[in-house]
Amino acid sequence: MSAYCELFNLTKIYPSPKGPAVIVKDFNLRLTEGEFVTLIGHSGCGKSTVLSMVAGLNGITDGGIILAGRELAGPGPDRGVVFQSPSLLPWLTAFENVMLGINQVFFTAPKHEREQIAEYYLSVVGLADAMHKRPAELSQGMRQRVGIARAFALKPKMLLLDEPFGMLDSLTRYELQAVLLDLWRKNRISALMVTHDVDEALYLSDRVVCMTDGPEAEVGDIVEVKFPRPRDRKAVMEHPDYYPLRERLIEFLEVHAHRRRPKAGAA
Amino acid sequence: MSNPIVPSSLTASAAESGTKAALNLNSAGQKPYGGPDxxxxxxxxxxxxxxxxxxxxxxxxxxxxxxxxxxxPNPTRTWEASKSYVLEPFAYRGELDQGILRFTWLSLVLVAKGYVIALLVGTPLGFVLGLSKTMTKALDPIIQVLRPVSPLAWLPLGMVLFLGAGKQASELAALFTIAVCAMWPTVLNTAVGVRAIPTDYLNVAKVLKLSRWKTLTKVMIPATLPYMFAGFRLSLGIAWLVIVAAEMLTGRPGVGGFLWQQYNALVYEQIILCILTIGVVGFILDRLMSVVERRFKTA
Structure with a gap:
Protein backbone atom coordinates (compact mmCIF):
# COMPACT_ATOMS: atom_id res chain seq x y z
CA MET A 1 0.00 0.00 0.00
CA SER A 2 1.90 3.02 -1.21
CA ALA A 3 1.22 6.34 0.42
CA TYR A 4 -0.42 8.95 -1.75
CA CYS A 5 -0.07 11.60 0.86
CA GLU A 6 2.43 11.36 3.65
CA LEU A 7 2.83 13.59 6.65
CA PHE A 8 6.16 12.88 8.29
CA ASN A 9 7.40 14.19 11.63
CA LEU A 10 5.13 17.15 11.18
CA THR A 11 5.87 19.66 13.93
CA LYS A 12 4.52 23.09 14.73
CA ILE A 13 6.21 25.33 17.24
CA TYR A 14 5.10 28.89 17.93
CA PRO A 15 7.53 31.22 19.61
CA SER A 16 5.97 32.66 22.74
CA PRO A 17 7.24 34.93 25.50
CA LYS A 18 7.50 31.89 27.79
CA GLY A 19 9.67 30.05 25.31
CA PRO A 20 8.66 27.98 22.29
CA ALA A 21 5.15 26.50 22.44
CA VAL A 22 5.06 23.09 20.81
CA ILE A 23 1.57 22.60 19.39
CA VAL A 24 2.07 19.50 17.27
CA LYS A 25 5.06 17.20 17.57
CA ASP A 26 6.26 14.46 15.23
CA PHE A 27 2.89 13.84 13.64
CA ASN A 28 3.07 10.93 11.19
CA LEU A 29 0.27 9.85 8.90
CA ARG A 30 0.00 8.15 5.53
CA LEU A 31 -3.04 8.27 3.29
CA THR A 32 -3.59 5.98 0.34
CA GLU A 33 -5.12 7.34 -2.82
CA GLY A 34 -8.85 7.85 -2.50
CA GLU A 35 -8.87 7.29 1.22
CA PHE A 36 -11.05 9.29 3.58
CA VAL A 37 -9.28 9.95 6.87
CA THR A 38 -10.70 11.86 9.78
CA LEU A 39 -8.79 13.49 12.60
CA ILE A 40 -10.64 13.67 15.87
CA GLY A 41 -9.55 15.13 19.14
CA HIS A 42 -10.53 17.70 21.70
CA SER A 43 -10.91 21.34 20.77
CA GLY A 44 -7.57 23.03 20.64
CA CYS A 45 -5.58 19.80 20.47
CA GLY A 46 -3.92 20.89 17.25
CA LYS A 47 -5.93 18.94 14.69
CA SER A 48 -6.85 22.07 12.79
CA THR A 49 -3.20 23.12 12.91
CA VAL A 50 -2.26 19.87 11.18
CA LEU A 51 -4.91 20.47 8.54
CA SER A 52 -3.90 24.05 7.88
CA MET A 53 -0.28 22.95 7.55
CA VAL A 54 -1.38 20.51 4.86
CA ALA A 55 -3.38 23.31 3.25
CA GLY A 56 -0.26 25.46 3.33
CA LEU A 57 -1.95 28.22 5.29
CA ASN A 58 0.21 27.61 8.33
CA GLY A 59 3.97 27.33 8.20
CA ILE A 60 5.62 24.02 8.99
CA THR A 61 8.26 24.18 11.72
CA ASP A 62 9.72 20.75 11.12
CA GLY A 63 9.00 17.63 9.12
CA GLY A 64 7.11 17.76 5.85
CA ILE A 65 4.20 16.74 3.67
CA ILE A 66 4.42 14.80 0.45
CA LEU A 67 1.43 14.75 -1.88
CA ALA A 68 1.46 12.60 -5.01
CA GLY A 69 5.22 12.33 -4.95
CA ARG A 70 5.98 15.99 -4.35
CA GLU A 71 6.82 17.81 -1.18
CA LEU A 72 4.35 20.62 -0.56
CA ALA A 73 5.51 24.16 -0.12
CA GLY A 74 2.80 26.73 0.56
CA PRO A 75 -0.84 26.72 -0.42
CA GLY A 76 -2.20 25.80 -3.79
CA PRO A 77 -5.37 24.83 -5.62
CA ASP A 78 -4.25 21.19 -5.83
CA ARG A 79 -5.79 20.92 -2.38
CA GLY A 80 -9.46 21.81 -2.14
CA VAL A 81 -10.21 23.32 1.23
CA VAL A 82 -13.63 23.46 2.84
CA PHE A 83 -13.40 25.85 5.75
CA GLN A 84 -15.43 25.74 8.92
CA SER A 85 -17.17 28.96 8.02
CA PRO A 86 -18.09 28.77 4.35
CA SER A 87 -15.71 31.69 3.62
CA LEU A 88 -17.57 32.79 0.54
CA LEU A 89 -16.85 36.23 -0.80
CA PRO A 90 -20.09 38.08 -0.03
CA TRP A 91 -19.96 40.39 -3.03
CA LEU A 92 -19.95 37.46 -5.47
CA THR A 93 -22.81 35.10 -6.25
CA ALA A 94 -22.49 31.41 -5.45
CA PHE A 95 -21.65 30.82 -9.10
CA GLU A 96 -19.01 33.54 -9.16
CA ASN A 97 -17.46 32.23 -5.98
CA VAL A 98 -17.00 28.84 -7.61
CA MET A 99 -15.82 30.44 -10.86
CA LEU A 100 -13.08 32.32 -9.02
CA GLY A 101 -11.25 29.06 -8.38
CA ILE A 102 -12.15 27.48 -11.70
CA ASN A 103 -10.78 30.44 -13.65
CA GLN A 104 -7.60 30.05 -11.69
CA VAL A 105 -7.13 26.33 -12.25
CA PHE A 106 -8.62 25.77 -15.70
CA PHE A 107 -7.50 29.05 -17.25
CA THR A 108 -6.74 27.29 -20.52
CA ALA A 109 -10.30 26.00 -20.96
CA PRO A 110 -12.77 28.08 -22.97
CA LYS A 111 -15.18 30.19 -20.98
CA HIS A 112 -18.30 28.12 -21.58
CA GLU A 113 -16.52 24.98 -20.43
CA ARG A 114 -15.45 26.66 -17.22
CA GLU A 115 -18.98 27.84 -16.66
CA GLN A 116 -20.26 24.33 -17.25
CA ILE A 117 -17.95 22.99 -14.54
CA ALA A 118 -19.28 25.51 -12.04
CA GLU A 119 -22.89 24.81 -13.02
CA TYR A 120 -22.33 21.07 -12.78
CA TYR A 121 -20.90 21.09 -9.27
CA LEU A 122 -23.40 23.61 -7.99
CA SER A 123 -26.21 21.43 -9.34
CA VAL A 124 -24.73 18.32 -7.78
CA VAL A 125 -24.70 19.93 -4.34
CA GLY A 126 -28.34 20.90 -4.89
CA LEU A 127 -28.03 24.57 -5.74
CA ALA A 128 -29.20 24.50 -9.35
CA ASP A 129 -31.89 27.06 -8.59
CA ALA A 130 -29.88 29.25 -6.25
CA MET A 131 -26.52 29.49 -7.95
CA HIS A 132 -26.91 33.12 -8.91
CA LYS A 133 -27.74 34.28 -5.42
CA ARG A 134 -25.34 36.04 -3.12
CA PRO A 135 -24.24 34.36 0.10
CA ALA A 136 -26.40 36.74 2.14
CA GLU A 137 -29.50 35.30 0.48
CA LEU A 138 -28.47 31.71 1.22
CA SER A 139 -28.90 29.74 4.42
CA GLN A 140 -25.84 28.61 6.33
CA GLY A 141 -26.27 25.09 4.96
CA MET A 142 -26.55 26.33 1.39
CA ARG A 143 -23.43 28.42 1.83
CA GLN A 144 -21.51 25.38 2.95
CA ARG A 145 -22.85 23.53 -0.10
CA VAL A 146 -21.22 26.24 -2.20
CA GLY A 147 -18.02 25.74 -0.21
CA ILE A 148 -18.09 22.03 -1.03
CA ALA A 149 -18.82 22.66 -4.70
CA ARG A 150 -15.97 25.16 -4.83
CA ALA A 151 -13.52 22.63 -3.41
CA PHE A 152 -14.57 19.77 -5.70
CA ALA A 153 -14.80 21.92 -8.83
CA LEU A 154 -11.04 22.43 -8.79
CA LYS A 155 -10.51 18.68 -9.26
CA PRO A 156 -7.97 18.76 -6.44
CA LYS A 157 -5.55 15.98 -5.61
CA MET A 158 -6.72 16.14 -2.06
CA LEU A 159 -9.65 17.44 -0.11
CA LEU A 160 -9.14 19.17 3.21
CA LEU A 161 -12.15 19.70 5.42
CA ASP A 162 -11.85 21.70 8.61
CA GLU A 163 -14.92 20.92 10.72
CA PRO A 164 -17.02 21.71 7.66
CA PHE A 165 -20.36 21.03 9.34
CA GLY A 166 -19.54 22.34 12.81
CA MET A 167 -21.73 25.40 12.43
CA LEU A 168 -24.82 23.63 11.11
CA ASP A 169 -27.86 22.22 12.87
CA SER A 170 -27.93 18.42 12.97
CA LEU A 171 -30.54 17.97 10.24
CA THR A 172 -28.63 20.13 7.78
CA ARG A 173 -25.44 18.41 8.87
CA TYR A 174 -26.88 15.01 7.92
CA GLU A 175 -27.92 16.31 4.52
CA LEU A 176 -24.53 17.80 3.81
CA GLN A 177 -22.66 14.72 4.99
CA ALA A 178 -24.63 12.75 2.40
CA VAL A 179 -23.87 15.36 -0.27
CA LEU A 180 -20.18 15.22 0.59
CA LEU A 181 -20.06 11.45 0.63
CA ASP A 182 -21.81 11.25 -2.72
CA LEU A 183 -19.39 13.68 -4.36
CA TRP A 184 -16.41 12.02 -2.77
CA ARG A 185 -17.51 8.60 -3.97
CA LYS A 186 -17.91 9.86 -7.54
CA ASN A 187 -14.56 11.64 -7.59
CA ARG A 188 -12.47 9.40 -5.34
CA ILE A 189 -10.38 12.20 -3.97
CA SER A 190 -8.24 11.53 -0.93
CA ALA A 191 -9.74 13.46 1.93
CA LEU A 192 -8.51 14.61 5.29
CA MET A 193 -11.19 15.93 7.59
CA VAL A 194 -11.09 17.42 11.04
CA THR A 195 -14.08 17.00 13.31
CA HIS A 196 -14.99 16.40 16.91
CA ASP A 197 -18.20 14.59 16.02
CA VAL A 198 -17.62 10.87 16.50
CA ASP A 199 -20.69 9.81 14.49
CA GLU A 200 -19.67 12.02 11.59
CA ALA A 201 -16.20 10.48 11.63
CA LEU A 202 -17.58 6.95 11.58
CA TYR A 203 -20.12 7.64 8.87
CA LEU A 204 -17.67 9.26 6.48
CA SER A 205 -14.21 7.81 6.96
CA ASP A 206 -12.13 4.80 6.15
CA ARG A 207 -9.89 5.51 9.09
CA VAL A 208 -10.26 7.68 12.14
CA VAL A 209 -7.11 9.13 13.62
CA CYS A 210 -7.41 10.08 17.26
CA MET A 211 -5.10 12.85 18.38
CA THR A 212 -3.80 13.26 21.89
CA ASP A 213 -4.34 16.58 23.60
CA GLY A 214 -1.87 19.36 22.93
CA PRO A 215 0.61 20.71 23.58
CA GLU A 216 2.85 18.32 21.69
CA ALA A 217 -0.16 16.63 20.11
CA GLU A 218 0.50 13.48 18.16
CA VAL A 219 -1.30 10.43 16.81
CA GLY A 220 -2.87 8.53 19.69
CA ASP A 221 -4.88 5.77 18.09
CA ILE A 222 -5.97 4.83 14.60
CA VAL A 223 -9.31 3.12 14.08
CA GLU A 224 -10.15 1.35 10.83
CA VAL A 225 -13.75 1.80 9.77
CA LYS A 226 -14.78 -0.94 7.40
CA PHE A 227 -18.46 -0.37 6.78
CA PRO A 228 -19.32 -1.24 3.20
CA ARG A 229 -19.61 1.57 0.72
CA PRO A 230 -21.69 3.23 -0.62
CA ARG A 231 -22.84 3.94 2.87
CA ASP A 232 -26.29 4.55 4.09
CA ARG A 233 -26.63 6.24 7.44
CA LYS A 234 -29.21 3.82 8.74
CA ALA A 235 -27.24 0.76 7.62
CA VAL A 236 -24.08 2.17 9.19
CA MET A 237 -25.77 2.79 12.50
CA GLU A 238 -27.29 -0.67 12.53
CA HIS A 239 -24.00 -2.34 11.70
CA PRO A 240 -22.85 -4.58 14.57
CA ASP A 241 -19.44 -2.86 14.64
CA TYR A 242 -20.88 0.61 14.95
CA TYR A 243 -21.36 0.83 18.69
CA PRO A 244 -18.11 -0.91 19.64
CA LEU A 245 -16.20 1.51 17.38
CA ARG A 246 -18.12 4.46 18.72
CA GLU A 247 -17.40 3.34 22.28
CA ARG A 248 -13.73 2.97 21.44
CA LEU A 249 -13.49 6.49 20.03
CA ILE A 250 -15.41 8.04 22.89
CA GLU A 251 -13.37 6.17 25.43
CA PHE A 252 -10.22 7.43 23.77
CA LEU A 253 -11.47 10.99 23.90
CA GLU A 254 -12.54 10.65 27.51
CA VAL A 255 -9.58 8.76 28.90
CA HIS A 256 -6.53 8.34 26.73
CA ALA A 257 -6.39 11.69 25.04
CA HIS A 258 -5.51 13.31 28.34
CA ARG A 259 -2.82 10.83 29.30
CA ARG A 260 0.58 12.21 28.53
CA ARG A 261 2.73 9.53 27.12
CA PRO A 262 6.47 9.27 27.75
CA LYS A 263 8.39 11.01 24.99
CA ALA A 264 9.90 7.98 23.35
CA GLY A 265 7.23 5.44 24.21
CA ALA A 266 4.37 4.10 22.16
CA ALA A 267 0.87 3.73 23.52
CA MET B 1 -62.66 46.04 17.94
CA SER B 2 -63.62 44.91 21.39
CA ASN B 3 -60.60 44.68 23.53
CA PRO B 4 -60.92 43.08 26.96
CA ILE B 5 -58.04 45.03 28.47
CA VAL B 6 -59.39 48.51 27.78
CA PRO B 7 -59.14 50.51 31.01
CA SER B 8 -62.63 51.52 32.08
CA SER B 9 -61.65 55.13 32.68
CA LEU B 10 -60.55 55.52 29.05
CA THR B 11 -63.69 54.04 27.56
CA ALA B 12 -65.75 56.23 29.83
CA SER B 13 -64.00 59.42 28.80
CA ALA B 14 -64.26 58.46 25.14
CA ALA B 15 -67.96 57.90 25.48
CA GLU B 16 -68.40 61.24 27.27
CA SER B 17 -66.94 63.44 24.58
CA GLY B 18 -69.22 62.20 21.85
CA THR B 19 -68.00 63.76 18.61
CA LYS B 20 -64.36 63.52 19.55
CA ALA B 21 -64.60 59.85 20.27
CA ALA B 22 -66.43 59.21 17.03
CA LEU B 23 -63.77 61.07 15.07
CA ASN B 24 -61.01 59.11 16.71
CA LEU B 25 -62.68 55.82 16.02
CA ASN B 26 -63.15 56.67 12.36
CA SER B 27 -59.63 57.75 11.73
CA ALA B 28 -57.96 55.29 14.01
CA GLY B 29 -59.75 52.28 12.62
CA GLN B 30 -58.24 49.49 14.70
CA LYS B 31 -57.40 51.58 17.72
CA PRO B 32 -59.04 49.89 20.67
CA TYR B 33 -58.58 52.80 23.05
CA GLY B 34 -60.23 55.50 21.00
CA GLY B 35 -57.21 57.61 21.89
CA PRO B 36 -55.15 59.82 19.58
CA ASP B 37 -53.86 58.24 16.39
CA PRO B 73 -30.09 92.82 7.21
CA ASN B 74 -33.40 91.38 8.34
CA PRO B 75 -35.05 88.49 6.42
CA THR B 76 -37.21 90.69 4.18
CA ARG B 77 -34.29 92.84 3.17
CA THR B 78 -32.18 89.78 2.56
CA TRP B 79 -34.85 88.31 0.34
CA GLU B 80 -35.32 91.57 -1.58
CA ALA B 81 -31.60 91.83 -2.27
CA SER B 82 -31.10 88.14 -3.03
CA LYS B 83 -34.19 87.74 -5.17
CA SER B 84 -32.44 88.38 -8.46
CA TYR B 85 -29.77 85.81 -7.66
CA VAL B 86 -32.29 83.16 -6.75
CA LEU B 87 -34.92 83.82 -9.41
CA GLU B 88 -32.35 84.04 -12.19
CA PRO B 89 -29.99 81.38 -10.90
CA PHE B 90 -27.97 81.13 -14.10
CA ALA B 91 -27.64 84.83 -14.93
CA TYR B 92 -24.20 86.17 -15.82
CA ARG B 93 -23.79 89.85 -15.08
CA GLY B 94 -20.08 89.89 -14.49
CA GLU B 95 -17.25 87.82 -13.06
CA LEU B 96 -18.39 88.21 -9.47
CA ASP B 97 -22.05 88.92 -10.11
CA GLN B 98 -23.71 85.73 -11.27
CA GLY B 99 -26.81 83.71 -10.44
CA ILE B 100 -26.50 81.59 -7.34
CA LEU B 101 -26.63 78.25 -9.15
CA ARG B 102 -24.00 79.45 -11.58
CA PHE B 103 -21.74 80.24 -8.65
CA THR B 104 -22.59 76.89 -7.09
CA TRP B 105 -21.67 75.15 -10.31
CA LEU B 106 -18.29 76.89 -10.41
CA SER B 107 -17.63 75.83 -6.83
CA LEU B 108 -18.75 72.28 -7.48
CA VAL B 109 -16.43 71.93 -10.46
CA LEU B 110 -13.48 73.05 -8.39
CA VAL B 111 -14.47 70.76 -5.53
CA ALA B 112 -14.89 67.83 -7.90
CA LYS B 113 -11.37 68.30 -9.25
CA GLY B 114 -9.80 68.58 -5.81
CA TYR B 115 -11.87 65.71 -4.50
CA VAL B 116 -10.83 63.41 -7.33
CA ILE B 117 -7.19 64.23 -6.60
CA ALA B 118 -7.79 63.49 -2.91
CA LEU B 119 -9.29 60.08 -3.72
CA LEU B 120 -6.61 59.21 -6.28
CA VAL B 121 -3.87 59.95 -3.77
CA GLY B 122 -5.68 58.94 -0.61
CA THR B 123 -6.99 55.49 -1.56
CA PRO B 124 -3.64 53.98 -2.61
CA LEU B 125 -1.97 55.61 0.38
CA GLY B 126 -4.60 54.05 2.63
CA PHE B 127 -3.98 50.66 1.06
CA VAL B 128 -0.25 50.96 1.60
CA LEU B 129 -0.80 51.91 5.23
CA GLY B 130 -3.26 49.07 5.73
CA LEU B 131 -0.98 46.48 4.20
CA SER B 132 2.34 47.44 5.70
CA LYS B 133 3.05 47.84 9.39
CA THR B 134 6.36 49.43 8.53
CA MET B 135 4.68 52.11 6.44
CA THR B 136 2.13 52.72 9.17
CA LYS B 137 4.86 53.24 11.71
CA ALA B 138 6.77 55.52 9.35
CA LEU B 139 3.87 57.66 8.16
CA ASP B 140 1.34 57.67 10.95
CA PRO B 141 3.00 60.42 13.02
CA ILE B 142 3.20 62.68 9.96
CA ILE B 143 -0.45 62.06 9.13
CA GLN B 144 -1.55 62.74 12.67
CA VAL B 145 0.34 66.03 12.62
CA LEU B 146 -0.84 67.16 9.20
CA ARG B 147 -4.45 66.10 9.62
CA PRO B 148 -5.60 68.86 11.99
CA VAL B 149 -4.04 71.66 9.93
CA SER B 150 -6.69 74.13 8.74
CA PRO B 151 -7.29 74.81 5.05
CA LEU B 152 -6.55 78.46 5.80
CA ALA B 153 -3.02 77.40 6.63
CA TRP B 154 -2.56 75.15 3.61
CA LEU B 155 -3.69 77.71 1.07
CA PRO B 156 -0.73 80.11 1.39
CA LEU B 157 1.60 77.13 1.08
CA GLY B 158 -0.25 76.13 -2.09
CA MET B 159 0.14 79.65 -3.46
CA VAL B 160 3.88 79.50 -2.81
CA LEU B 161 4.14 76.03 -4.34
CA PHE B 162 2.47 77.08 -7.57
CA LEU B 163 3.85 80.59 -7.77
CA GLY B 164 5.54 79.70 -11.03
CA ALA B 165 2.23 78.74 -12.64
CA GLY B 166 1.23 82.37 -13.14
CA LYS B 167 -2.47 82.79 -13.82
CA GLN B 168 -3.19 79.21 -12.88
CA ALA B 169 -1.61 79.61 -9.46
CA SER B 170 -4.80 80.36 -7.57
CA GLU B 171 -6.69 77.43 -9.03
CA LEU B 172 -3.81 75.02 -8.43
CA ALA B 173 -3.41 76.31 -4.89
CA ALA B 174 -7.11 75.81 -4.27
CA LEU B 175 -6.98 72.27 -5.65
CA PHE B 176 -3.93 71.52 -3.57
CA THR B 177 -5.69 72.74 -0.43
CA ILE B 178 -8.86 70.79 -1.12
CA ALA B 179 -6.93 67.61 -1.87
CA VAL B 180 -4.64 67.86 1.15
CA CYS B 181 -7.48 68.59 3.57
CA ALA B 182 -10.04 66.16 2.17
CA MET B 183 -7.68 63.24 1.76
CA TRP B 184 -7.30 62.11 5.38
CA PRO B 185 -10.63 60.39 6.06
CA THR B 186 -10.16 58.39 2.86
CA VAL B 187 -6.62 57.45 3.83
CA LEU B 188 -7.49 56.43 7.36
CA ASN B 189 -10.73 54.61 6.55
CA THR B 190 -9.15 52.68 3.71
CA ALA B 191 -6.30 51.65 5.99
CA VAL B 192 -8.74 50.48 8.66
CA GLY B 193 -10.76 48.62 6.03
CA VAL B 194 -7.70 46.83 4.68
CA ARG B 195 -6.68 45.77 8.17
CA ALA B 196 -10.22 44.52 8.77
CA ILE B 197 -10.35 42.16 5.77
CA PRO B 198 -11.37 38.81 7.27
CA THR B 199 -8.58 36.21 7.28
CA ASP B 200 -11.09 33.81 5.74
CA TYR B 201 -11.20 35.83 2.54
CA LEU B 202 -7.43 36.05 2.37
CA ASN B 203 -7.18 32.31 2.97
CA VAL B 204 -9.48 31.72 0.01
CA ALA B 205 -7.14 33.82 -2.10
CA LYS B 206 -4.12 31.90 -0.79
CA VAL B 207 -5.65 28.48 -1.32
CA LEU B 208 -6.59 29.38 -4.89
CA LYS B 209 -3.12 30.86 -5.33
CA LEU B 210 -4.49 34.06 -6.79
CA SER B 211 -1.83 36.39 -8.10
CA ARG B 212 -1.11 39.56 -6.11
CA TRP B 213 -3.05 41.61 -8.63
CA LYS B 214 -6.05 39.30 -8.53
CA THR B 215 -5.97 39.14 -4.74
CA LEU B 216 -6.04 42.92 -4.72
CA THR B 217 -8.80 43.38 -7.29
CA LYS B 218 -10.96 40.35 -6.57
CA VAL B 219 -10.66 40.13 -2.80
CA MET B 220 -9.05 43.07 -1.06
CA ILE B 221 -10.66 46.00 -2.86
CA PRO B 222 -14.21 44.60 -2.75
CA ALA B 223 -13.74 43.72 0.92
CA THR B 224 -12.54 47.23 1.69
CA LEU B 225 -15.17 49.09 -0.36
CA PRO B 226 -17.62 49.76 2.48
CA TYR B 227 -14.85 51.36 4.54
CA MET B 228 -13.53 53.24 1.54
CA PHE B 229 -16.93 54.73 0.83
CA ALA B 230 -17.38 55.79 4.42
CA GLY B 231 -14.09 57.64 3.96
CA PHE B 232 -15.13 59.07 0.60
CA ARG B 233 -18.25 60.51 2.17
CA LEU B 234 -16.36 62.22 4.97
CA SER B 235 -13.81 63.47 2.47
CA LEU B 236 -16.49 65.02 0.30
CA GLY B 237 -17.88 66.87 3.29
CA ILE B 238 -14.46 68.31 4.05
CA ALA B 239 -13.78 69.17 0.40
CA TRP B 240 -16.97 71.23 0.37
CA LEU B 241 -16.00 72.96 3.61
CA VAL B 242 -12.61 73.84 2.20
CA ILE B 243 -13.91 75.28 -1.07
CA VAL B 244 -15.39 78.27 0.66
CA ALA B 245 -12.17 79.10 2.43
CA ALA B 246 -10.18 78.54 -0.74
CA GLU B 247 -12.42 80.82 -2.78
CA MET B 248 -12.41 83.50 -0.13
CA LEU B 249 -8.65 83.66 -0.03
CA THR B 250 -8.05 83.36 -3.76
CA GLY B 251 -10.96 85.54 -4.85
CA ARG B 252 -12.11 82.98 -7.37
CA PRO B 253 -15.73 83.22 -8.51
CA GLY B 254 -17.98 80.76 -6.71
CA VAL B 255 -20.27 80.73 -3.71
CA GLY B 256 -17.46 81.38 -1.27
CA GLY B 257 -15.81 83.99 -3.44
CA PHE B 258 -19.11 85.78 -3.90
CA LEU B 259 -19.76 85.80 -0.17
CA TRP B 260 -16.39 87.30 0.59
CA GLN B 261 -16.62 89.86 -2.17
CA GLN B 262 -20.02 91.08 -1.04
CA TYR B 263 -18.74 91.37 2.50
CA ASN B 264 -15.77 93.41 1.38
CA ALA B 265 -18.06 95.60 -0.69
CA LEU B 266 -20.13 96.22 2.43
CA VAL B 267 -23.15 94.55 0.83
CA TYR B 268 -24.33 92.27 3.60
CA GLU B 269 -27.61 91.11 2.16
CA GLN B 270 -26.26 88.15 0.21
CA ILE B 271 -24.11 86.69 2.96
CA ILE B 272 -26.97 84.69 4.37
CA LEU B 273 -28.03 83.59 0.90
CA CYS B 274 -24.54 82.19 0.40
CA ILE B 275 -24.51 80.47 3.77
CA LEU B 276 -27.83 78.80 3.02
CA THR B 277 -26.65 77.75 -0.43
CA ILE B 278 -23.45 76.25 0.96
CA GLY B 279 -25.43 74.40 3.61
CA VAL B 280 -28.03 73.02 1.23
CA VAL B 281 -25.45 71.89 -1.32
CA GLY B 282 -23.37 70.25 1.41
CA PHE B 283 -26.45 68.47 2.69
CA ILE B 284 -27.39 67.22 -0.79
CA LEU B 285 -23.85 66.00 -1.44
CA ASP B 286 -23.85 64.09 1.84
CA ARG B 287 -27.22 62.50 1.05
CA LEU B 288 -26.02 61.46 -2.39
CA MET B 289 -22.89 59.91 -0.96
CA SER B 290 -24.84 58.05 1.67
CA VAL B 291 -27.02 56.54 -1.06
CA VAL B 292 -23.89 55.37 -2.88
CA GLU B 293 -22.38 54.17 0.38
CA ARG B 294 -25.44 52.13 1.28
CA ARG B 295 -25.26 50.39 -2.06
CA PHE B 296 -21.87 49.04 -1.05
CA LYS B 297 -22.84 48.23 2.53
CA THR B 298 -24.43 44.94 1.52
CA ALA B 299 -21.23 43.76 -0.09
Missing part, protein backbone atom coordinates in the same frame (compact mmCIF):
# COMPACT_ATOMS: atom_id res chain seq x y z
CA UNK B 38 -50.10 58.46 16.75
CA UNK B 39 -49.27 57.33 13.25
CA UNK B 40 -51.04 60.38 11.87
CA UNK B 41 -49.21 62.57 14.35
CA UNK B 42 -45.89 61.11 13.27
CA UNK B 43 -46.36 62.50 9.77
CA UNK B 44 -47.22 65.91 11.13
CA UNK B 45 -44.19 65.49 13.34
CA UNK B 46 -41.59 65.59 10.64
CA UNK B 47 -43.38 68.21 8.64
CA UNK B 48 -44.67 70.59 11.24
CA UNK B 49 -41.83 70.55 13.74
CA UNK B 50 -39.07 71.42 11.26
CA UNK B 51 -41.27 74.22 9.93
CA UNK B 52 -41.72 75.44 13.47
CA UNK B 53 -37.92 75.43 13.87
CA UNK B 54 -37.52 77.51 10.74
CA UNK B 55 -40.12 80.00 11.89
CA UNK B 56 -38.43 80.37 15.28
CA UNK B 57 -35.05 81.00 13.66
CA UNK B 58 -36.53 83.62 11.31
CA UNK B 59 -38.23 85.36 14.20
CA UNK B 60 -34.96 85.40 16.14
CA UNK B 61 -33.22 86.75 13.04
CA UNK B 62 -35.78 89.57 12.80
CA UNK B 63 -35.34 90.31 16.48
CA UNK B 64 -31.56 90.28 16.26
CA UNK B 65 -31.43 92.62 13.29
CA UNK B 66 -33.85 94.97 14.99
CA UNK B 67 -32.10 95.10 18.33
CA UNK B 68 -28.53 93.96 18.96
CA UNK B 69 -27.03 93.92 15.51
CA UNK B 70 -28.43 96.80 13.47
CA UNK B 71 -26.11 96.09 10.52
CA UNK B 72 -27.50 92.62 10.00
Missing amino acids: WSRFAKVDWLLLPLLGVVVVIVLWFALSATLSKDL
